[in-house]
Amino acid sequence: MIIAVQILLLILIIGSIIFYLACAVCTRQFFASTESVTENQDAPVSILVPVCGLDEGAWENWSAFCQQNYPDYEVLFGVMDVQDPAVPVLKQLVETFPDRGKLFVGLAPRGINHKDSNLSYLLEESNQEIIIFADSDIRVNPDYIRTVTAPLADPEVGLVSCAFVGYDPQSVGAAIASFGRCVDFIPSALLARFVDGGFRFAVGATMATRKSTLANFGGLHLNRIGSDYNLGKRAAMAGYRVEFCRYVLESDTGRESIGEVFQRELRWARTIRYNRGPQYYTMAFCYGTVYCLPLLIMSGLAEWALALTLFTMVIRYTEAMATIFSIGCPKLIPWLWLLPLRDLLSFAVWAMGAFGQGVYWRGRRLRVIEDGLLTQWE
Numbered sequence: 001m002i003i004a005v006q007i008l009l010l011i012l013i014i015g016s017i018i019f020y021l022a023c024a025v026c027t028r029q030f031f032a033s034t035e036s037v038t039e040n041q042d043a044p045v046s047i048l049v050p051v052c053g054l055d056e057g058a059w060e061n062w063s064a065f066c067q068q069n070y071p072d073y074e075v076l077f078g079v080m081d082v083q084d085p086a087v088p089v090l091k092q093l094v095e096t097f098p099d100r101g102k103l104f105v106g107l108a109p110r111g112i113n114h115k116d117s118n119l120s121y122l123l124e125e126s127n128q129e130i131i132i133f134a135d136s137d138i139r140v141n142p143d144y145i146r147t148v149t150a151p152l153a154d155p156e157v158g159l160v161s162c163a164f165v166g167y168d169p170q171s172v173g174a175a176i177a178s179f180g181r182c183v184d185f186i187p188s189a190l191l192a193r194f195v196d197g198g199f200r201f202a203v204g205a206t207m208a209t210r211k212s213t214l215a216n217f218g219g220l221h222l223n224r225i226g227s228d229y230n231l232g233k234r235a236a237m238a239g240y241r242v243e244f245c246r247y248v249l250e251s252d253t254g255r256e257s258i259g260e261v262f263q264r265e266l267r268w269a270r271t272i273r274y275n276r277g278p279q280y281y282t283m284a285f286c287y288g289t290v291y292c293l294p295l296l297i298m299s300g301l302a303e304w305a306l307a308l309t310l311f312t313m314v315i316r317y318t319e320a321m322a323t324i325f326s327i328g329c330p331k332l333i334p335w336l337w338l339l340p341l342r343d344l345l346s347f348a349v350w351a352m353g354a355f356g357q358g359v360y361w362r363g364r365r366l367r368v369i370e371d372g373l374l375t376q377w378e
Contacts, residue, residue, distance in 0.1 A: 163189065
């Protein structure tokens, strides 16, 4: 029995080493590419920002949307609760940028997914054909609109998305969150692009599309978890290309605790499970550094197990460094001592994400049922 378990661990570790190397290559190739993109000829754009609560750095995040190096655009902010602490800040923002900002408050829920419910109102109020769905906790540079809409100049592109990281974490929890996005999510997403022959999902931090194109692949679904992932999937199934920008957004991870990071990532894990089905379980080949610990114990710290563990750690750190430099996150380097803890947390999230239906989202407990649909937790 012990030998059988050791063989299984060896298979998982070797598979993980191959995974780490493949991720490093795919990430390096993607960000090193100099492929030119035709600009979208400054077509008018609507940015739609659903807001719930007042995140750290909110004013800086939101004002950046209103100070774009772009001639013709509008920024629509939507808030469901009239008592939301974000409302006074947004009112001041709209007064500061009256030619750009618009605020809509008291948007009654149209579905269980409050974010997409909020966006559905903003979509109706927007005036432009090209739209950008943007999360409220990202910070963008002045060329954000021009960058994320440029691929839409190609009519075969139906959806454009961006990854996001915390470039300068200020706490252990924030660094753990940043590593999850930088050295786990982005490389695995780029590997999936290689395997699938293109992106078949999107990331909700930013999604740019056309209203007509959005209608062609079914519009917003107001009772689904992982609607961003599902939008990308439906866009690809409708025959459109889904593109990712090489511009990686800055997401303010603030001073999150490890518990808060775990809770959010568990929601993401269950989202992936319901959207990707059996493919979720192939992620078992992503945690080689974690499998080394039981292998060391079961082998009695045998020299071959120690050598394999050292080799696995070297490959993992090589992949992490390659990704950090490819994306341009040098301020993560001082936090690299946390990488083994990050891997342990990722494994725990994946293992728990393989079971259960409950998720927490902005203070709400929800249940995920068949096909990724959401219901209230009773």
